[in-house]
Amino acid sequence: MSDYLKNGYLTLEDISPPDMERLExxxxxxxxxxxxxxxxPCSDSCHRGAITMKTSINDRPDIDYKLCNGCGICVANCPGLAIFLIDQSYSETEALVGLPYEFLPLPEAGEKVMLLSRQGEVCGEGVVQKVRNTRAMDRTPIVFISMRKDLAMTVRFFRR
Ligand code: SF4
Ligand code: SF4
Incomplete structure (x- = not known):
């Protein structure tokens, strides 16, 4: 574990991301x-039973990547904005990353944005491909941004 409480941000060593085979x-x-x-709410909202809390509601959520189909319902239901969607199969050269976003005005498809890492550092440029914002998704918009494949596990916010 990194010293995330002191640093104010997580690193990859704090999470258990899917392996490349699943990502692709x-x-x-x-x-x-x-x-x-x-x-x-993450485990309650997942209709596929992919997210579980091992022994109690206080546990960290555990995800079975084999059961997850990337529907995004848990992303919209997480009050901590702590879940992201990663699609490394988007194209030959680009990934599509879904980020929960609770600011207005919402970006629109085609908008170019600056990509930010967990630390808030600019790490490239991306293009908004779509914004999903429906009642079924609890009205928390998810902004889908295409970006270089190697940035998908680094980018966690964006600047307009
Ligand atoms: S993206 Fe969908 S299937 Fe995957 S964990 Fe979230 S709610 Fe479950
Ligand atoms: S903050 Fe989000 S990911 Fe964490 S337990 Fe709550 S709903 Fe689940």
Missing amino acids: KGPVAVIECVQEIPCN
């Missing part, structure tokens, strides 16, 4: 929730 199969949720707090 299609969209999948990546959970970046490390604190033991009484919270479980």
Whole structure:
């Protein structure tokens, strides 16, 4: 574990991301929730039973990547904005990353944005491909941004 409480951000060593074989199969949720707090909308909302809390609501969520189909319902239901969608199968050269986004105005498809890492550092440029914002998704918009494949596990926010 990194010293995320002191640093204020997570690193890859704090999470258990899917392996490359799963990432390349299609969209999948990546959970970046490390604190033991009484919270479980992620597991309650997943109709495929992919997310479980091992022994109690205070546990960190555990995800079975084989069951996850990348529908995004848990992303919209997480009050901590701690779940992201990664699709490494998007194209030969680009990944599509879905980020929960609770600011207005919402970006529109075609908009170019600056990509930010977990630390808030600019790490490239991406293009908004779509914004999903429906009642079924609890009205938390998910912004889908195409970017270089190698950035998909680094980018976790964007600047307009
Ligand atoms: S993306 Fe869909 S299938 Fe995957 S864990 Fe979230 S709710 Fe479940
Ligand atoms: S809903 Fe979000 S904040 Fe709550 S346990 Fe699940 S991933 Fe963590």
